[in-house]
Amino acid sequence: MKECDMKKVEEAVRNILEAIGEDPEREGLKDTPKRVARFYQEVFAGLKEEPGDYLNVQFTENHEEMIIVKDIPIYSMCEHHLLPFFGLVHVAYIPKDGKITGLSKLARVAEGYARRPQLQERLTSQIANSMEKILTAWGVLVVIEAEHMCMTIRGIKKPGSRTVTSAVRGIFKSNAATRAEAFSLILSG
Numbered sequence: 141m142k143e144c145d146m147k148k149v150e151e152a153v154r155n156i157l158e159a160i161g162e163d164p165e166r167e168g169l170k171d172t173p174k175r176v177a178r179f180y181q182e183v184f185a186g187l188k189e190e191p192g193d194y195l196n197v198q199f200t201e202n203h204e205e206m207i208i209v210k211d212i213p214i215y216s217m218c219e220h221h222l223l224p225f226f227g228l229v230h231v232a233y234i235p236k237d238g239k240i241t242g243l244s245k246l247a248r249v250a251e252g253y254a255r256r257p258q259l260q261e262r263l264t265s266q267i268a269n270s271m272e273k274i275l276t277a278w279g280v281l282v283v284i285e286a287e288h289m290c291m292t293i294r295g296i297k298k299p300g301s302r303t304v305t306s307a308v309r310g311i312f313k314s315n316a317a318t319r320a321e322a323f324s325l326i327l328s329g
């Protein structure tokens with residue numbers, strides 16, 4: 141897991157500015173390479189951690205019913221255009237053997253995987269896979285609704301269109317009633 145090479149990003153941004161016909165030395169742009177480097181360091185910080193590890197914070201509680209954390213806001217960067225996509229993550233799981241994790245840890249996992257060059261589908265399955273592996277729950281369900289800037293400000297230009305992805309594991313896959321209950325709780329206001 142490599143640290144962000146700030147000098148390399150700065151040099152690349154200076155090159156881009158030159159390539160588009162700008163003067164990287166002019167007043168308004170002279171600090172831009174540094175700013176963009178800090179910005180990339182922040183939005184790609186998830187590359188230098190293993191976000192699933194947050195789930196190792198676990199408690200024992202006699203609760204084998206559904207736990208849902210919904211409406212977790214995320215900002216990620218689409219790996220095709222390096223433009224943001226953003227929206228809401230909803231996660232659900234049914235713990236096994238009393239193994240539950242901290243609620244904030246579920247949001248930290250979503251945040252960690254979002255802070256990488258991503259595809260929405262991969263982000264969805266990485267969150268679900270880490271929950272399935274580390275929580276060893278009866279079932280895991282992850283839904284993401286997001287808007288992609290690469291479909292908004294360029295190309296096809298369809299602002300407001302939203303992409304919904306889901307990843308379903310364990311009992312949520314095998315039991316339609318359990319899955320329907322999770323979806324109705326997630327989609328209710």
Ligand SMILES: Nc1nc2c(ncn2[C@@H]2O[C@H](COP(=O)(O)OP(=O)(O)OP(=O)(O)O)[C@@H](O)[C@H]2O)c(=O)[nH]1
Pocket residue numbers: 218219220258259260261288290291295296
């Ligand atoms: N499946 C998926 N596609 C994505 C995601 N983010 C961006 N894309 C798509 O990636 C595709 C890249 O297509 P290309 O034809 O290589 O690139 P492009 O010429 O910039 O495509 P347009 O966006 O159609 O102009 C586009 O259809 C994007 O909408 C994502 O998270 N998941």
Ligand SMILES: [Zn+2]
Pocket residue numbers: 218219220221222223288290291
């Ligand atoms: Zn894109």
